[in-house]
Amino acid sequence: MSELLSVEDLNAYYGESQILFDVSIDVGDNDVVGIFGRNGMGKTTLLDSIVNRIDRKTGRVVYDGEDISEWETHDIIREKIAYVPEDREIYPALTVRENLELAAPRTIDRSTREERLDYVFEKFERLGERESQRGGTLSGGEQQMLAIGRALVTDPDLLLLDEPTEGLAPTIIDDVIEILEELVTEDRAVLIVEQNITRMLPLIDRGYMIETGRIVADGDADYLDDEELQDEYLTV
Amino acid sequence: MMYHLPLLTSSEFATYLLNGISQGMIIFLVASGLTLIFGLIGLINFAHGALVALGGYGTLLIADATGSFWLGLFGAIALVALLGLVLERSVLHRVYERPLLGFLGTFGMYVVIEELISFQFGDQARQIASPLPGYVSFMGATYPKHRLLIIAIGFAVALGIGALLSYTRLGMEIHATATESETAEILGVDSARVYTLTFVIGAALAALAGGLTGPVTSVSPGMGMSYMILAFLVIIVGGMGSFKGSFLVSLIVGQITAFGWLFLQPTYVRLGVFVAAMVFILYKPRGFFGKPEVFE
Amino acid sequence: MSAVAELRRYFTETKRWLLVPVLLLAILPLVTEQYFLSIATQAIILGLFAISVDIALGYVGLFTLAPAAFFGIGAYSVAKLVVDYGSSYWLGFPAAIVLAVVIAVLIGYGPIKRRIGLVYFVLFTLAFGVLVHDFTYATTWLTGGSNGLGYLTAPTLFGIDLSRTVPYYYFALLAVVVVAGLLYWLLSSDYGDVLHATRQNEVRMRYLGYDTDREKLIAWVLSATVSSIAGALYVATVNVASPSLMAFSLTGEVTIWVVIGGLGTFFGPFLAAFGLTIFESYLGAVLPEGYLLILGALFIVFVFVLPDGLVGLLQRWRDGE
Numbered sequence: 001m002s003e004l005l006s007v008e009d010l011n012a013y014y015g016e017s018q019i020l021f022d023v024s025i026d027v028g029d030n031d032v033v034g035i036f037g038r039n040g041m042g043k044t045t046l047l048d049s050i051v052n053r054i055d056r057k058t059g060r061v062v063y064d065g066e067d068i069s070e071w072e073t074h075d076i077i078r079e080k081i082a083y084v085p086e087d088r089e090i091y092p093a094l095t096v097r098e099n100l101e102l103a104a105p106r107t108i109d110r111s112t113r114e115e116r117l118d119y120v121f122e123k124f125e126r127l128g129e130r131e132s133q134r135g136g137t138l139s140g141g142e143q144q145m146l147a148i149g150r151a152l153v154t155d156p157d158l159l160l161l162d163e164p165t166e167g168l169a170p171t172i173i174d175d176v177i178e179i180l181e182e183l184v185t186e187d188r189a190v191l192i193v194e195q196n197i198t199r200m201l202p203l204i205d206r207g208y209m210i211e212t213g214r215i216v217a218d219g220d221a222d223y224l225d226d227e228e229l230q231d232e233y234l235t236v
Numbered sequence: 237m238m239y240h241l242p243l244l245t246s247s248e249f250a251t252y253l254l255n256g257i258s259q260g261m262i263i264f265l266v267a268s269g270l271t272l273i274f275g276l277i278g279l280i281n282f283a284h285g286a287l288v289a290l291g292g293y294g295t296l297l298i299a300d301a302t303g304s305f306w307l308g309l310f311g312a313i314a315l316v317a318l319l320g321l322v323l324e325r326s327v328l329h330r331v332y333e334r335p336l337l338g339f340l341g342t343f344g345m346y347v348v349i350e351e352l353i354s355f356q357f358g359d360q361a362r363q364i365a366s367p368l369p370g371y372v373s374f375m376g377a378t379y380p381k382h383r384l385l386i387i388a389i390g391f392a393v394a395l396g397i398g399a400l401l402s403y404t405r406l407g408m409e410i411h412a413t414a415t416e417s418e419t420a421e422i423l424g425v426d427s428a429r430v431y432t433l434t435f436v437i438g439a440a441l442a443a444l445a446g447g448l449t450g451p452v453t454s455v456s457p458g459m460g461m462s463y464m465i466l467a468f469l470v471i472i473v474g475g476m477g478s479f480k481g482s483f484l485v486s487l488i489v490g491q492i493t494a495f496g497w498l499f500l501q502p503t504y505v506r507l508g509v510f511v512a513a514m515v516f517i518l519y520k521p522r523g524f525f526g527k528p529e530v531f532e
Numbered sequence: 533m534s535a536v537a538e539l540r541r542y543f544t545e546t547k548r549w550l551l552v553p554v555l556l557l558a559i560l561p562l563v564t565e566q567y568f569l570s571i572a573t574q575a576i577i578l579g580l581f582a583i584s585v586d587i588a589l590g591y592v593g594l595f596t597l598a599p600a601a602f603f604g605i606g607a608y609s610v611a612k613l614v615v616d617y618g619s620s621y622w623l624g625f626p627a628a629i630v631l632a633v634v635i636a637v638l639i640g641y642g643p644i645k646r647r648i649g650l651v652y653f654v655l656f657t658l659a660f661g662v663l664v665h666d667f668t669y670a671t672t673w674l675t676g677g678s679n680g681l682g683y684l685t686a687p688t689l690f691g692i693d694l695s696r697t698v699p700y701y702y703f704a705l706l707a708v709v710v711v712a713g714l715l716y717w718l719l720s721s722d723y724g725d726v727l728h729a730t731r732q733n734e735v736r737m738r739y740l741g742y743d744t745d746r747e748k749l750i751a752w753v754l755s756a757t758v759s760s761i762a763g764a765l766y767v768a769t770v771n772v773a774s775p776s777l778m779a780f781s782l783t784g785e786v787t788i789w790v791v792i793g794g795l796g797t798f799f800g801p802f803l804a805a806f807g808l809t810i811f812e813s814y815l816g817a818v819l820p821e822g823y824l825l826i827l828g829a830l831f832i833v834f835v836f837v838l839p840d841g842l843v844g845l846l847q848r849w850r851d852g853e
Contacts, residue, residue, distance in 0.1 A: 053418060053421070053422065074421050074426045074427070077421070077427075078424050085422065089416065089418075089422070091412055091416070093415070101405070102423055102424040111312065150423065325648065327836050331836070335650055336595060336650065337835055337836070339595070340835045341835045343787070344832035345828075346828075347828030348829055351825035355825060392685045420796055461780075468659075469655075472655060480757060502672065503670035504670065507663055507667060510660075510663040514660060517652050517655060518648070518656070
């Protein structure tokens with residue numbers, strides 16, 4: 001299997017405290033991979049380390065054959081890696097359209113950009129209706145859609161999703177899952193971090209369990225669909 | 237100290253009004269570069285006053301050598317922008333996370349640049365010849381054309397920068413970086429580049445202010461500093477980082493200084509403006525137009 | 533333990549080494565000429581001024597751009613009483629202290645209580661500093677305007693004519709040693725520890741039950757008062773209280789001394805102020821316009837390369853790095 005992304009022996013730190021210990025994961029082309037674990041186990045730190053948004057780390061992050069571990073965040077993003085952060089990070093004072101335009105790469109021409117915006121507005125009709133509304137006025141679910149939309153305008157080869165269903169009402173979660181189902185069938189690799197494993201298992205090819213900064217189990221969706229395993233690493 | 241309120245003739249009124257507008261524009265031109273840098277980076281760029289003076293001297297020297305004021309002005313803007321680039325890339329970008337060092341560092345630059353100018357050209361004020369000498373008649377008053385030029389360019393700069401911030405990709409990136417630079421990075425925005433560009437634009441605006449106002453205020457090593465303090469106050473009252481705010485408040489301060497003369501000695505008008513600024517810092521630190529989410 | 537190490541311990545741990553510079557300063561009049569001594573008088577007073585600014589800037593992190601205002605308030609207090617009211621020179625000192633305390637409380641209470649950030653504090657004190665300077669310039673009836681208030685000299689005390697260079701030098705040295713000694717004693721006590729801890733983590737200190745606003749306000753008032761005392765001591769060396777004693781350039785200079793000496797190191801700022809003032813007088817003969825230029829360049833180097841200042845440099849050297 002050709003690996004699009006491999007994280008090798010990653011140790012990550014916030015200030016003095018170490019968050020990740022010798023973490024290694026692989027994501028192949030068009031692979032849909034899940035990272036599961038309880039709160040505070042280092043899931044977000046793993047994604048932050050991949051895009052180099054962290055104080056200090058050791059180990060390697062190899063993407064498409066290149067070691068990107070020392071690259072600056074924006075340079076990593078420009079290699080068609082899109083990051084949807086846990087708390088959405090929508091710009092409240094910018095409109096929906098401006099939020100999307102900001103995320104569109106500088107290198108694409110205007111018509112391509114408009115095409116991609118249209119694609120997002122088609123996928124998320126609610127965003128289309130609120131095109132010129134400010135980001136801060138959107139509901140939680142709409143903000144999540146906008147965050148995903150911002151990732152899609154880059155037409156990413158690798159999509160990093162941090163807890164896409166967190167903090168959303170159950171009906172909204174259904175909407176988001178529906179969108180994710182579509183996304184994972186498309187021609188790209190996806191790395192999803194979640195606590196909510198039951199909703200994610202149908203979407204993923206493979207997954208890892210993480211606890212206190214260490215990978216403790218990995219396997220395909222069938223293997224992870226195991227009550228004992230989930231009880232040990234996920235049930236609160 | 238108190239004067240009688242004289243009855244103004246319409247020509248006197250027009251003169252005061254125009255004086256206020258042109259004075260406001262000068263303050264705005266100085267404040268605009270400061271507010272851009274301050275709004276985005278949170279850096280109190282003390283070197284700004286020295287860059288204003290450099291713009292004045294650059295214009296003077298190049299205009300003397302070439303005989304063209306405009307060549308002098310644009311040459312000075314280009315050179316000062318280049319200096320801004322060098323300063324930002326060499327040292328300043330390293331201290332954005334440490335406002336105290338940033339402030340001290342730019343303060344040192346201010347001292348060095350101002351002293352270099354004074355070393356080279358002496359402390360006495362020098363005059364730049366205006367490209368538009370002479371006067372025009374306006375509502376029965378005669379008024380220097382160059383001051384009208386300052387007003388026109390001031391408005392043009394306000395509109396230009398306003399459009400840059402509101403309608404261009406760079407403007408959007410500046411807003412995004414100022415609001416939350418880490419988020420901008422994960423959207424592919426090179427925040428370091430945005431900082432650099434903004435600093436260079438700010439430096440260019442400083443040079444513009446120095447060169448353009450040279451013919452009416454004359455140039456001296458300390459010329460920038462005298463405006464800097466007013467400009468800082470304008471930024472506070474207008475709201476930190478609010479471009480619209482500094483424009484409006486510059487105009488208001490210009491009118492206060494122009495018409496204030498009727499009632500009080502100029503120094504007392506200045507003192508009043510300072511007291512007002514101190515009250516603002518205490519009770520309304522975001523000014524009239526400051527955006528809370530941007531400058532916590 | 534070698535004799536040298538023994539000696540070093542003897543001095544560093546007991547602070548007895550402090551006697552050495554004081555003794556050196558005390559024998560200075562025996563080995564130098566009058567002109568140099570009058571410069572040295574100003575230099576030790578400006579050293580005290582630098583220490584006072586270090587209390588606000590280095591010890592509590594209150595970045596003030598108003599030190600010259602308080603320095604000037606001290607100088608004008610003495611000059612006003614002596615020149616305009618013909619009253620005693622000595623009355624000038626309590627006046628300088630009282631006036632500085634009152635004004636410092638009035639100016640500092642709001643910003644400190646409201647916890648305005650660093651940037652706002654800088655701009656607030658900048659506005660105040662310029663305000664005081666412009667006010668002094670404008671109110672000719674009160675302050676003599678641009679001419680200032682003069683001419684005054686120090687009086688005779690116990691039969692010693694303090695208006696002469698050597699006696700005034702010793703008087704200033706005594707005053708500086710006493711005031712700086714009291715300050716040093718205070719800052720070495722628990723209060724100094726509280727200030728340092730407050731600057732490093734104010735929130736934690738509040739959780740621990742300290743009224744950090746009060747501690748900062750006290751430090752601010754202390755700083756302003758000592759600046760004012762320095763100004764009061766200084767005015768007799770120039771014989772005139774003029775607006776230049778509260779000009780922004782003096783604030784700039786003292787800030788530079790404090791940073792070059794080392795923020796929060798007490799002796800560093802004194803040393804830098806003393807040394808650079810002497811340096812200025814020597815340079816003045818050779819290159820009169822070069823002082824501020826060199827000072828500015830030196831300052832930039834310290835800010836970007838050696839932010840710990842001279843004392844930090846010495847410490848690193850001592851620790852063998």
